[in-house]
Amino acid sequence: MNRNYSHADNLIHQFDTVLRTLIPRAAVASRPSPATADIQDDEMTADERRHAAGLMRVNHTGEVCAQALYQGQGCTAKLPEVRSQMEHSAQEEIDHLAWCDERLQELDSRTSVLNPVFYAASFGLGAVAGAIGDRISLGFVAATEEQVGKHLDEHMVKLPAGDHRSRAVLRQMAIDEAHHAHLALEAGGARFPAPVKFGMSLMSKVMTKSVYRF
Numbered sequence: 001m002n003r004n005y006s007h008a009d010n011l012i013h014q015f016d017t018v019l020r021t022l023i024p025r026a027a028v029a030s031r032p033s034p035a036t037a038d039i040q041d042d043e044m045t046a047d048e049r050r051h052a053a054g055l056m057r058v059n060h061t062g063e064v065c066a067q068a069l070y071q072g073q074g075c076t077a078k079l080p081e082v083r084s085q086m087e088h089s090a091q092e093e094i095d096h097l098a099w100c101d102e103r104l105q106e107l108d109s110r111t112s113v114l115n116p117v118f119y120a121a122s123f124g125l126g127a128v129a130g131a132i133g134d135r136i137s138l139g140f141v142a143a144t145e146e147q148v149g150k151h152l153d154e155h156m157v158k159l160p161a162g163d164h165r166s167r168a169v170l171r172q173m174a175i176d177e178a179h180h181a182h183l184a185l186e187a188g189g190a191r192f193p194a195p196v197k198f199g200m201s202l203m204s205k206v207m208t209k210s211v212y213r214f
Helices: 007-022 046-076 080-106 115-132 134-158 164-186 194-211
Strands: none
Touching: 007 046, 007 080, 007 115, 046 080, 046 115, 046 134, 046 164, 046 194, 080 164, 115 134, 134 164, 134 194
């Protein structure tokens, strides 16, 4: 039986999602981590572990941004089926958050202190895209997921050779992100031109350089 949620219920749900996104170790995955017990790392130096942690911190913040983007779009999307798709994809992004957070703990590291800033910016962009129209909103999702996928592919190469557990996590994340992009375009999302994608790429590089260390 479907329940009609009040405005207050939706606000509480949104606030709960914000907390689960931004508070370390608060996100709970609905799927087990791809870094299963039979996948073990080779010996890594302190520098290699620090480098792996920096990359995984970037990936975690990328998922914070994706989660905020979906939440912002879900608030302003006009068609119910679009909102439903946003919610489903957002749940998979929660899985990614939890997996990256868990991996950072294994590497004796932490999530970025800049996450609230990037969350707020991404939520605003998502809300604006959703308000403009579902076609633009879905196109923004597809373009964003494409950028994330490129980062994941690069990071799988940049990870230390012995870091098999992080690589397993990123491999599944890349599969999910490609699926999200496909669904967004299939649902009618606009294909953004190259100059727009280039601008998005420049913004993502700012995030990557700042979050790697902080």
